[in-house]
Amino acid sequence: MSVNSLAVGSFYVSRSRSRRGVPPIRMAVRSNIVSVAPFLTKLQRDSATPLPVLRYVADAMTTDMRAGLATDGGSDLKMILSYVDCLPSGNEKGLFYALDLGGTNFRVLRVQLGGKQERVIATEFEQVSIPQELMFGTSEELFDFIASGLANFAKKEGGKFHLPHGRIREIGFTFSFPVKQTSIDSGILIKWTKGFAVSGSAGRDVVACLNEAMERQGLDMRVSALVNDTVGTLAGARYWDDDVMVAVILGTGTNACYVERIDAIPKLRGPESFSGRTIVNTEWGAFSNGIPLTEYDRDMDAASINPGEQIFEKTISGMYLGEIARRVLLKMAEVGDIFGKSVPEKLSTPSALRTPDLCAMQQDNSDDLQSVGSILYNVVGAESSLSARKIVVEASDAIVKRGGHLAGAGIVGILQKMEEDSSGLIFGKRTVVAMDGGLYEHYPQYRRYLKEAVTELLGLEISKNIVIEHSKDGSGIGAALLAATNSKYDHDY
Ligand code: BGC
Numbered sequence: 271m272s273v274n275s276l277a278v279g280s281f282y283v284s285r286s287r288s289r290r291g292v293p294p295i296r297m298a299v300r301s302n303i304v305s306v307a308p309f310l311t312k313l314q315r316d317s318a319t320p321l322p323v324l325r326y327v328a329d330a331m332t333t334d335m336r337a338g339l340a341t342d343g344g345s346d347l348k349m350i351l352s353y354v355d356c357l358p359s360g361n362e363k364g365l366f367y368a369l370d371l372g373g374t375n376f377r378v379l380r381v382q383l384g385g386k387q388e389r390v391i392a393t394e395f396e397q398v399s400i401p402q403e404l405m406f407g408t409s410e411e412l413f414d415f416i417a418s419g420l421a422n423f424a425k426k427e428g429g430k431f432h433l434p435h436g437r438i439r440e441i442g443f444t445f446s447f448p449v450k451q452t453s454i455d456s457g458i459l460i461k462w463t464k465g466f467a468v469s470g471s472a473g474r475d476v477v478a479c480l481n482e483a484m485e486r487q488g489l490d491m492r493v494s495a496l497v498n499d500t501v502g503t504l505a506g507a508r509y510w511d512d513d514v515m516v517a518v519i520l521g522t523g524t525n526a527c528y529v530e531r532i533d534a535i536p537k538l539r540g541p542e543s544f545s546g547r548t549i550v551n552t553e554w555g556a557f558s559n560g561i562p563l564t565e566y567d568r569d570m571d572a573a574s575i576n577p578g579e580q581i582f583e584k585t586i587s588g589m590y591l592g593e594i595a596r597r598v599l600l601k602m603a604e605v606g607d608i609f610g611k612s613v614p615e616k617l618s619t620p621s622a623l624r625t626p627d628l629c630a631m632q633q634d635n636s637d638d639l640q641s642v643g644s645i646l647y648n649v650v651g652a653e654s655s656l657s658a659r660k661i662v663v664e665a666s667d668a669i670v671k672r673g674g675h676l677a678g679a680g681i682v683g684i685l686q687k688m689e690e691d692s693s694g695l696i697f698g699k700r701t702v703v704a705m706d707g708g709l710y711e712h713y714p715q716y717r718r719y720l721k722e723a724v725t726e727l728l729g730l731e732i733s734k735n736i737v738i739e740h741s742k743d744g745s746g747i748g749a750a751l752l753a754a755t756n757s758k759y760d761h762d763y
Pocket residue numbers: 372445446447448463464498499500519521522523524525526553555583
């Protein structure tokens with residue numbers, strides 16, 4: 271009788287009852303796979319996020335937010351003031367540009383705004399991927415690259431886009447790294463994140479860096495607003511929906527911002543805000559309190575270019591989930607023979623397994639997990655038995671579950687801080703969390719775990735009021751809108 275052998279092994283387990291003429295499907299289980307089970311159990315235990323852990327994380331987020339608002343350096347959370355005084359109202363008019371630097375791509379965008387009636391008349395954008403070497407080069411090289419991309423894009427302006435005579439084109443500059451903002455159009459880079467290590471820019475005003483590069487290109491444009499991508503997302507989403515109070519990015523990196531009352535920011539000195547409110551950029555990627563960590567996280571952190579930093583980001587964001595999984599599988603291959611006697615060479619290469627690979631593997635619902643097998647083979651050169659594939663999926667799920675749950679707890683931490691300060695403001699009515707980033711957009715299990723944590727923490731009734739809304743690429747338009755509200759030219763909005 272032919273045996274449908276799904277893996278080489280020392281014994282076979284029948285998975286389906288034999289029917290006449292149909293050979294029984296048999297599953298081969300390698301006896302040495304058993305030795306991998308304790309690694310999986312330990313991973314699941316060390317990364318577990320039961321409700322008490324999530325509650326602790328949400329409360330710690332709230333406490334750290336308060337400490338960061340009280341004094342600079344008061345907590346892991348920098349709680350950066352955005353100097354955004356007016357949120358977009360819908361009345362904004364004219365041609366504005368946005369420039370977005372924050373990850374593997376940079377984007378340029380132009381938008382023609384037509385006020386309350388016409389809203390967004392036209393938009394155009396271009397996206398360029400940032401060559402790897404520029405992420406490790408000099409500040410001048412990086413900003414020259416950006417300015418030249420912007421110059422090429424600006425040259426193609428025409429059609430529905432129109433700049434009144436005598437005006438300079440204004441830009442909203444989305445710069446998605448921790449910046450100590452000094453005004454709406456200036457800010458000092460605190461540090462690079464997400465694998466960037468550009469020399470000569472830490473401690474410098476990033477708008478000045480861009481202005482100098484634009485000058486070298488002979489490009490006459492002016493930055494009217496410097497914004498973090500979370501702030502751009504919040505502004506962009508708020509343009510359409512007044513209930514937007516929080517924005518979160520879950521992509522390569524992660525961060526969140528929210529609308530705060532000026533009188534709830536003790537560290538704020540200086541001119542009173544006109545509106546009494548502003549947006550605070552939490553830089554929550556640096557949060558670290560109460561996060562369950564595994565040996566794989568610790569090793570990954572130690573090997574990173576920013577050890578000891580961005581711990582929340584390293585447990586929940588897209589740049590890291592695949593790498594944590596790779597480290598788990600490497601250990602299982604080295605100590606537990608999950609992929610046979612030899613360790614697949616590629617598995618030892620840092621970042622060989624990426625978060626989209628985990629995601630693709632988790633979408634495989636077939637009995638033999640064929641896609642999981644092909645991904646393991648194509649990406650890290652691993653031949654896998656069915657048992658091995660199952661373990662890979664379970665290990666990925668443990669990592670993704672922790673990520674989604676912790677992100678959900680972080681959101682609850684922000685919401686409960688706002689609610690504590692103004693009872694009924696958040697939980698007593700519809701409140702929208704604008705969400706952007708590829709991880710959230712493309713990873714259904716991650717999304718489900720995030721929402722599960724929010725619902726568990728807030729309870730069914732309250733969580734019905736919290737709408738997590740995907741706001742795709744809203745940060746570009748948001749930055750352009752903030753350039754409009756902060757335009758140097760007279761305007762009546
Ligand atoms: C940066 C934030 C940014 C986030 C999402 C983090 O690494 O520190 O400024 O908002 O990534 O792009």
